[in-house]
Amino acid sequence: MIDYRTNRNFALAVDARDPLAKYRERFHIPKTKIGEDCVYLCGHSLGLQPKSARAYIEQELLDWERLGVDAHLRAKNPWQSYHEILAPPLARLVGAHPGEVVAMNSLTVNLHLMMMTFYRPTPKRHKILMEASAFSSDQYAVKSQIKFHGYDPETSLLELQPRAGETTIRSEDIDALLEEKGDEIALILLGVVNYYTGQAFDIKHITQAGHARGCMVGFDLAHAVGNLPLSLHDWGADFAVWCSYKYLNAGPGSVAGCFIHERHAQDCDLPRLAGWWGHNKAKRLLMEPDFEPIAAAEGWQLSNSPILSFAALKASLDIFDEVTIRKLWVKSRVLTGYLEFLLKQFAGDMLTIITPADKNQRGAQLSLRVKNDGGALFQALLARNFICDWREPDVIRVAPVPLYNTFLDVYRFAGAVRGSL
Numbered sequence: 001m002i003d004y005r006t007n008r009n010f011a012l013a014v015d016a017r018d019p020l021a022k023y024r025e026r027f028h029i030p031k032t033k034i035g036e037d038c039v040y041l042c043g044h045s046l047g048l049q050p051k052s053a054r055a056y057i058e059q060e061l062l063d064w065e066r067l068g069v070d071a072h073l074r075a076k077n078p079w080q081s082y083h084e085i086l087a088p089p090l091a092r093l094v095g096a097h098p099g100e101v102v103a104m105n106s107l108t109v110n111l112h113l114m115m116m117t118f119y120r121p122t123p124k125r126h127k128i129l130m131e132a133s134a135f136s137s138d139q140y141a142v143k144s145q146i147k148f149h150g151y152d153p154e155t156s157l158l159e160l161q162p163r164a165g166e167t168t169i170r171s172e173d174i175d176a177l178l179e180e181k182g183d184e185i186a187l188i189l190l191g192v193v194n195y196y197t198g199q200a201f202d203i204k205h206i207t208q209a210g211h212a213r214g215c216m217v218g219f220d221l222a223h224a225v226g227n228l229p230l231s232l233h234d235w236g237a238d239f240a241v242w243c244s245y246k247y248l249n250a251g252p253g254s255v256a257g258c259f260i261h262e263r264h265a266q267d268c269d270l271p272r273l274a275g276w277w278g279h280n281k282a283k284r285l286l287m288e289p290d291f292e293p294i295a296a297a298e299g300w301q302l303s304n305s306p307i308l309s310f311a312a313l314k315a316s317l318d319i320f321d322e323v324t325i326r327k328l329w330v331k332s333r334v335l336t337g338y339l340e341f342l343l344k345q346f347a348g349d350m351l352t353i354i355t356p357a358d359k360n361q362r363g364a365q366l367s368l369r370v371k372n373d374g375g376a377l378f379q380a381l382l383a384r385n386f387i388c389d390w391r392e393p394d395v396i397r398v399a400p401v402p403l404y405n406t407f408l409d410v411y412r413f414a415g416a417v418r419g420s421l
């Protein structure tokens with residue numbers, strides 16, 4: 001437990017003895033007009049570029065240049081099997097076996113693919129349980145799946161609401177809802193860290209409770225992967241999906257990920273949407289008419305892979321492997337705790353932090369609700385080169401990312417909030 005102080009020297013001293021401080025050097029920090037580092041606290045939205053990403057991508061451009069189509073087999077990282085080298089580091093991040101994860105598509109596409117397999121509504125059990133005001137894309141995907149199966153979101157979508165006057169969801173309310181309606185729920189789908197409030201859910205508990213009621217349980221890790229240590233395999237989740245451009249720093253629109261628990265991944269009889277890249281690898285190029293899925297998460301792949309995007313992801317995953325998510329998480333808790341401490345000291349009566357104060361119920365993000373004009377505060381911060389983001393209707397999201405943010409960043413941000421208010 002660290003005894004936080006409000007003076008600048010405290011921030012400098014903690015940075016000086018932070019064993020992870022050196023990793024900031026591995027990233028491009030956006031610059032102000034006069035060439036100084038911005039205070040970038042927006043890794044929950046778009047992670048910064050690893051300096052190594054360029055060389056990783058250039059390697060693929062070079063192999064394409066020199067080898068053309070032969071690069072599928074002869075590139076330094078042969079393109080045909082490139083996704084296989086991404087599986088072990090991704091598996092380490094989400095706590096899975098390599099056969100349970102695959103890098104493919106984008107998040108929302110993967111969510112649809114997973115629902116095609118795991119949302120099998122029947123007249124008795126046709127509901128999907130998700131957080132009220134989940135990320136828009138998840139809501140659209142879920143509602144469209146419900147309609148696709150001939151049901152009505154009015155009756156088939158169940159939303160978890162915070163209690164009146166509260167902003168986050170209580171674990172006991174999830175339990176009570178499962179107790180009451182579990183038999184009608186086909187699928188539980190939650191964001192492990194809610195994009196708006198920053199609340200992290202207890203995946204292990206929810207998975208067990210959901211399974212006890214016969215529900216499928218899937219997770220959206222958009223704001224959790226690269227942020228919190230995860231153990232999807234041991235927790236028993238049925239599936240999970242994530243994007244890689246937030247805490248994973250793989251660049252805008254970069255290739256997403258998908259986890260399918262072994263007990264399903266190896267089941268070649270599961271219904272799914274199929275494409276040639278999910279077909280038995282030994283026979284892929286035989287162009288036979290009948291689909292024979294790979295008995296792993298790879299069996300859900302549709303198309304051949306976006307190699308340039310893979311290269312950017314690999315650059316980032318290599319850094320995660322070097323640092324390890326455990327160490328990042330240790331720093332993250334101290335760093336986010338420091339932000340919370342300073343905001344309370346400097347601006348406690350002007351703003352509320354709606355993210356849970358319990359460190360086990362959050363990651364790197366704090367969501368701030370400002371008493372008066374939050375939009376004006378956000379604009380004032382932006383004008384001073386503090387990069388965070390604004391989410392309608394009234395929240396400023398701030399994420400000190402342990403890979404590249406410093407205690408001084410946090411100190412300067414909290415000081416700017418005080419100054420701007």
Ligand SMILES: *Cc1c(COP(=O)(O)O)cnc(C)c1O
Pocket residue numbers: 106107108109135137138191195220222223243
């Ligand atoms: C960022 C985010 C998305 C984005 O979806 P894409 O398909 O990558 O555009 C979806 N859901 C959640 C919860 C997110 O945080």
